[in-house]
Amino acid sequence: MNETFLWLNGYQWTVLAASLSVIFGGIGSCIGITSAAKMSAGVLAEDPDKFGGLLVLSILPGTQGIYGFITGLLVVVFFGLLGGDGKSIVLAQGMRIFLGCLPVMIMCLISGIYQGVVSTAGVAMVAKRGETAGQGMILSALVETYAVLSLVVSLFLIMAAQAG
Amino acid sequence: MAVVKVKKVYLIAHDSMRETLVKVLQKNGLLHIANLKKELSETELEEVLKEFEPDSKEIDLMLSKVNFTLDFLADFAEKKKGFLSGLMGEKTEVEPSKFENIQDKVNLEKIYEECESFEGRLNVIETGLNKLEATRNELKPWMPLDIKFMDIGETKRAVFLIGQVASLNFNKLQVELEETVPESVLEMISKDFQYVYVLGIYLKDRSDEVSQILNKYGFQVTSFENLDDAPEEEAAEIAEQIGKLREEKETIIKRVKDMMSLKSDLIVLRDYLENVKNRVKVQLNFAKTDKAFMLEGWIHEEDVSSLENEISKFTDEIDLTFTEPKEDENPPVTLKNNKWFTPFEIVTKLYGFPRYKELDPTPYLAPFFVVFFGICIGDVGYGLVLTLASLWLRKKLQVSETIKGFLLLFVYGGIASMVAGALTGSWFTIETKSLPSILRKMIVLEPLKDPVAFLIFCFIFGFIHLLFGIVLEMYDNFRKGRWIEGIFKEGSKLVFLPGIVILIVQMLAGGVLPQALSSAGKWMAIVGAILIVWFTEPSAKSIFGRIGNGVYGLYGMTSFIGDTISYSRLMALGMATFLIGWGINIIGGIAKDMIPFVGFIVMAIILVVGHLFNLVINLISAFVHPARLQYVEFFGKFFEGGGHSFQPFAIEAKDLVFKEPELARKVRPEDNSR
Numbered sequence: 001m002n003e004t005f006l007w008l009n010g011y012q013w014t015v016l017a018a019s020l021s022v023i024f025g026g027i028g029s030c031i032g033i034t035s036a037a038k039m040s041a042g043v044l045a046e047d048p049d050k051f052g053g054l055l056v057l058s059i060l061p062g063t064q065g066i067y068g069f070i071t072g073l074l075v076v077v078f079f080g081l082l083g084g085d086g087k088s089i090v091l092a093q094g095m096r097i098f099l100g101c102l103p104v105m106i107m108c109l110i111s112g113i114y115q116g117v118v119s120t121a122g123v124a125m126v127a128k129r130g131e132t133a134g135q136g137m138i139l140s141a142l143v144e145t146y147a148v149l150s151l152v153v154s155l156f157l158i159m160a161a162q163a164g
Numbered sequence: 165m166a167v168v169k170v171k172k173v174y175l176i177a178h179d180s181m182r183e184t185l186v187k188v189l190q191k192n193g194l195l196h197i198a199n200l201k202k203e204l205s206e207t208e209l210e211e212v213l214k215e216f217e218p219d220s221k222e223i224d225l226m227l228s229k230v231n232f233t234l235d236f237l238a239d240f241a242e243k244k245k246g247f248l249s250g251l252m253g254e255k256t257e258v259e260p261s262k263f264e265n266i267q268d269k270v271n272l273e274k275i276y277e278e279c280e281s282f283e284g285r286l287n288v289i290e291t292g293l294n295k296l297e298a299t300r301n302e303l304k305p306w307m308p309l310d311i312k313f314m315d316i317g318e319t320k321r322a323v324f325l326i327g328q329v330a331s332l333n334f335n336k337l338q339v340e341l342e343e344t345v346p347e348s349v350l351e352m353i354s355k356d357f358q359y360v361y362v363l364g365i366y367l368k369d370r371s372d373e374v375s376q377i378l379n380k381y382g383f384q385v386t387s388f389e390n391l392d393d394a395p396e397e398e399a400a401e402i403a404e405q406i407g408k409l410r411e412e413k414e415t416i417i418k419r420v421k422d423m424m425s426l427k428s429d430l431i432v433l434r435d436y437l438e439n440v441k442n443r444v445k446v447q448l449n450f451a452k453t454d455k456a457f458m459l460e461g462w463i464h465e466e467d468v469s470s471l472e473n474e475i476s477k478f479t480d481e482i483d484l485t486f487t488e489p490k491e492d493e494n495p496p497v498t499l500k501n502n503k504w505f506t507p508f509e510i511v512t513k514l515y516g517f518p519r520y521k522e523l524d525p526t527p528y529l530a531p532f533f534v535v536f537f538g539i540c541i542g543d544v545g546y547g548l549v550l551t552l553a554s555l556w557l558r559k560k561l562q563v564s565e566t567i568k569g570f571l572l573l574f575v576y577g578g579i580a581s582m583v584a585g586a587l588t589g590s591w592f593t594i595e596t597k598s599l600p601s602i603l604r605k606m607i608v609l610e611p612l613k614d615p616v617a618f619l620i621f622c623f624i625f626g627f628i629h630l631l632f633g634i635v636l637e638m639y640d641n642f643r644k645g646r647w648i649e650g651i652f653k654e655g656s657k658l659v660f661l662p663g664i665v666i667l668i669v670q671m672l673a674g675g676v677l678p679q680a681l682s683s684a685g686k687w688m689a690i691v692g693a694i695l696i697v698w699f700t701e702p703s704a705k706s707i708f709g710r711i712g713n714g715v716y717g718l719y720g721m722t723s724f725i726g727d728t729i730s731y732s733r734l735m736a737l738g739m740a741t742f743l744i745g746w747g748i749n750i751i752g753g754i755a756k757d758m759i760p761f762v763g764f765i766v767m768a769i770i771l772v773v774g775h776l777f778n779l780v781i782n783l784i785s786a787f788v789h790p791a792r793l794q795y796v797e798f799f800g801k802f803f804e805g806g807g808h809s810f811q812p813f814a815i816e817a818k819d820l821v822f823k824e825p826e827l828a829r830k831v832r833p834e835d836n837s838r
Contacts, residue, residue, distance in 0.1 A: 052252070056784055063785060067736075070743045077750075134514040138795060141788045148733040148789075155615060155739070 003091040010094030011087050017098040018075040021154075024105040025068015028112020032061025036119035043127040050126055053133030057122045060140045064112035067151045071104045074155070078162045093161060100157030107150035115143040166524045168498040169465040170196075170810065176458045176483040182450075186443050188478065193814025194471050196462040196496045200451040223441045229276040230434045236279045237427050240420045248557070255562045255821045256431050263815075263822070266432045275426060282416050289409050289416075296409070300402050302388075305354045305361040306395040314392040323371055325364040326353070326386050333381040334360040341377055345370050361386075431819050439815055446813050462489075462496050462810065495520045496810035505530050507569040507576070515795050517807035523640050525803050529794045532629050536790035538580025539622070542738040543745065545592030546779050547581030550574055562821045577786065584738070588618075592775065593745025611739050619735050626731025626797070627665065630724060633801030634658055640802055652699040660692025661724060693718055727797045733789050741782045748774035 002009055008016065040054040075097060080086045089097075122136025173195060177185060189195055262269070306326065316324045329337055338350050348366035355361065362383075366374045391398045451458045463471060468486055475482055489495040497517045499509045501524070508530040518524055541547060554574040561567075589596045589607035596610055611618040634654050641650030666685025670677055677685075700717030704710035748771065756767040799805070 059781070059784065060788070062781065063740075066740065066744060066781065069747070070740055073743060073747045073750075134791075137784075137788050138514070138792055141792050142796075144789075145730065145733065145792075148736045149729075151736045151740070152619070152732045155736075159615060 005091055005095065008094075010089040010091040013091070013094030013098045014075060014079050014086060014089050015081060017094075017101040018072040018081065021068045021075070021101045021104050021108075022065075022072040023068070025071070025108035025112065026065045028068075028109040029062045029065030030112075032064070032112040032114075032116025032119065033058055035116040036061060036123055039120045039123040043123060047127070047130075050130055050133075053126050053130065053136075054123055057119050057126065057133060057136050057140065060119050060137060060144070061112050061115040063144060064108035064115070064147050067104055067147055068108050071101055071151065071154050071158070074158055075101065078158060096161040097158060100161055101154055103150035103157075104147075104154040108147050111143055111147040111150075115140055115147075118143050166500065167518060167520060167522070167807075168500045168810070170462045170489065170495045170498075170520075171465055171468060171486045172489055172493075172495070173461045173463050173471075174458065174483075174485040174487075175461070176456060177479075178481060179452070179455055179457055181479060181482070182447065182457055183443075184478070185475075185482070186446060188474060189813055190439065190443055190446075190815060192471065192474050193812045194463055194467045195813050196810045197446055197449050197813045198460045198462065199449045200458065200460050219444045220441060223437055223444065226272060227434065227437050227441070229272060230430055230437065233272075233276055233279045234427065234430050234434065236283055237420065237424060237430075240417060241424065241427075242421070249561060252557070252561055252563045252567050255564065255817070255819050256428050257562050257823055258428075258432050258820050259823050263432055263436060263820070266429065266436045270426070270429050270433050272433065275423070275430070278423070279420075282420055286413065286416055289413050293406060293409050293413075296402050296406050299388075299391075300399060300406075302386075303391075303395050303399050303402070305356065305359075306386075307354070307399065309353050309363060309395050311363070312392060312394050313388050313398070316387075318368060321368055323364075323366055323368055323374075325366075326362065327364070327378075327384050328359040328361050328386060329378075329381055329383045331355060331358060331360050334362070337377065337381040337383065340381075341374065344377060345373055348374060435817050435820050438818065442813070442816065461813075464498065464810075489520065494807065497807040498810040499524050499526060501526050507572040508533060510566065510569050510573060511791055511794060513809070514791065515799065516805040517809050518803065518805055519807040521644075522804060522807065523636065523643070523802070525636075525794075525799065528632070528636055529798060532632075532798070533790050533794060534576050534580045535584075535625070536734055536793060537577035537786050538582075538584040539734045540737040540741070540786035540789060541577065541581035541779075541782055542584040542588055542741055543590040543593055544582045544585035546741065546745075546775070546782070547578040547583075547585055549578075549779060550581065550783070551578030554578065564821075574783075581786075588738070588742075590742050590745075593742050593749060593778075595746065595749070611735070611742065615735070615739070618738070619732055622731045622734045623728050625734070626728050626793070627661075629731070629793070629798055630727055630801065631658065631661065633798045634661075637802035649699075649702070652695060652702075656692050656695030656699055657721070658692075659688050660696055660721065663688025663690075663692055664721075696721070727800075730797055731793065733793075737782065737785050737789060740785075741778065744778045744781075745775060748778060 005013070037058040040058045043050060043054060076082060079089060079097065119136070119140045122133070122140055125132045125136050175185075189197075305328070309326070311324070316326055318324075334352070334355075341348055341350055345366060347370070348364065351363045351365075353361045353363055364374070364378075388398075393401070447457075449459065451460075463486070472484060475484065497520055499512065499517070501509060505527045508526050511529060511533055512518070512524070512526045538547070541550070551574070554571040558568055558571045558575075585591065586603075586606050587608045588611055589599060589604060591599060591603060596604065596607070596612070609617055609621065634657050638650045638654035638658075641647070641654065663685045666677065666682060667689055670682045670685065696718050697711060697714030699714070701710055701713035704713055751774070752767040752770040755770055756763040759766050
């Protein structure tokens, strides 16, 4: 029950998993959106009519933060962190939960940043030719694929950890 | 349901007819004019450009005047464009007849000159006001002074002087001055937290010593060069001037606001002038001799007779020739689809136009796109909101056909989302177990309870999508008469892939499949593999080359694994919608429980804002990801693209929507979505 690994017990590892999923996904999205939105602001100063396309391009790296949020929320709900149930999580299960969240933590952090880079390039493309916004979005979504895949695996790993 | 057939047009006519003819062509908007001068050298091109310069210069000047006036007026507009209207690029509605005669109706010169003089005067007033305000501020500390400014300075024997000194130094200054030059007065007029404002009077004879002391303590002499009277009177004067200028400014602004009604006319004029400019610009594409000119273009086959008709109406001295496109040419492409499928052309165009001889993928991608979209949103409530909002916007906003198509796409997607939501038990992302039992009975698959089944469903759907792509390639080969290649090259894949899938299922799930099916799968895979190896490169020179290429082709089949797995995004996005919405519901519930009395209101706000946010975020994903599945996974199997769009030389309306549908049809559609 009170077994610990690196000073944390099962319950604390579970909380850490939920927290870090949200934190890392959020960081990835923040950095990604910042780089694209900054560039969009510059383009908008010249040509405010392009707002629609630029908004979508800038918001695309935002999904990673949401995937992190979903993962974190699932951990909170599935393992009863809201009520008292979570206290009884044993170390082995806590570690499984933490490791299950790793794909989302790492992939959302990294893909968020790089999707931001592609989105920024898309913004530059739209600045030159307004009709290319759609193509920019598709290119940006190519990067997101791997965040989606990490979410799929993390969801399964969390569900498996819950099943026992 | 395909690419519209076109014919090549050559038109030769006498130079005197050029202007009229160009006008007629623009009005009818049937011709895609190609460039006959592509091969011109740089210097030749310059010559041509020079020839058109005078005309286009005049129009450019007028256009810049219109733009100036519009920008000027926009600064004073009371109502800015709405957020949605701006996002969608709302347009101004106009009668065609008004469009034609706008140049006579609007007195551009007068309006422009008025606006220019207003702007100039406003600038002068603004500068004047700034200056006066500054003086007024400088005067403030001197208000108690009751000496006229013109009396400050030197008299025969004395010096009057005003200035400021840092408060810290004032006392020391006063003391030192008293000691060294007793026959002097230093009177404090006023002070603020930093400075003391001082009037100094001393004898002229001692002015050297006094200035030395003053300098020592950092005394700054103040002078009001243009002011004569006492500060109080001057201040009153300034206030009066400021009042006058402000009044004048108000009058001008009021007159500018009266001109606001001209704005829509000016927008029409701008678009009109752009079209006149286009008429000049298009002539750059013509080939010319001394007396005649020639143009080359493309026209829809169905429009040939109406073009002939229109032209014969005003002259018969024009030589019109129509020919079929040649093999090596790349004619411009127009997509034509059943009206239900038309909105999906947006998805195709986003990728690029098909080549002239290629298959138009629009009708084939349409059903899959809608279903994918539906899975990604996957909620009855969201689907309903999306459908109603899109229908409402389509009705309310005056937007381009492209945006209207987009909105219609969302209507379809919304309906698909409702179906998907009902089947997966997602109603405004309310937890499944608290749904009424009648809704629960409609559930076919509950993603949260059985995510694996949902994932497998997505894989199956994706696999069908991929196979359909191969079938289309086969069909494309048949269409081009390549029967053998179609049957064996694509057919072998159609045998091999399902066989492999059966084997994989057999491996993973053991004895789920009947014996007959699994052995059929085994043989399909074996036969398919042999066929693939043999028919991947039938034209290879040696048998080894052929088999080598074939084995490589067989290896290429592994890409189908990745392609199929890519469809797992549908599951992830569908569940994401539900889970975020669920999170919002939980947060809303907590707010209701924790906050006394107003909890309900807080919950309502959280729910409305949160769900709207969720819908918008997922809407973007639900468009982008299914589109990617079409482009990367589906198009890769059969579609090349690389065509260019048919853009008739026609009346272009950037900011206008024509009231009369007949003319609206001819207005050149925008290439792509924004």
